[in-house]
Amino acid sequence: MKIVPLGAGQDVGRSCVLVTVGSKTIMFDCGMHMGYNDERRFPDFNYITTTGDFTSRIDAVVITHFHLDHCGA
Numbered sequence: 001m002k003i004v005p006l007g008a009g010q011d012v013g014r015s016c017v018l019v020t021v022g023s024k025t026i027m028f029d030c031g032m033h034m035g036y037n038d039e040r041r042f043p044d045f046n047y048i049t050t051t052g053d054f055t056s057r058i059d060a061v062v063i064t065h066f067h068l069d070h071c072g073a
């Protein structure tokens with residue numbers, strides 16, 4: 001199992017975690033940070049892809065709850 005946080009960490013906002021088990025990758029949450037109005041507002045998607053092709057890398061997305069810091073991106 002591989003766990004990679006793409007946002008949040010010890011901050012409130014832009015919660016996004018990739019979990020890979022075997023050949024399947026699940027994204028837990030994809031939130032935004034309310035305190036920024038630039039690229040820092042969103043998780044670091046460059047880890048997933050630089051071309052914008054997310055569907056070939058992510059098998060499922062699970063939103064844990066519907067606050068903007070978990071689902072706004």
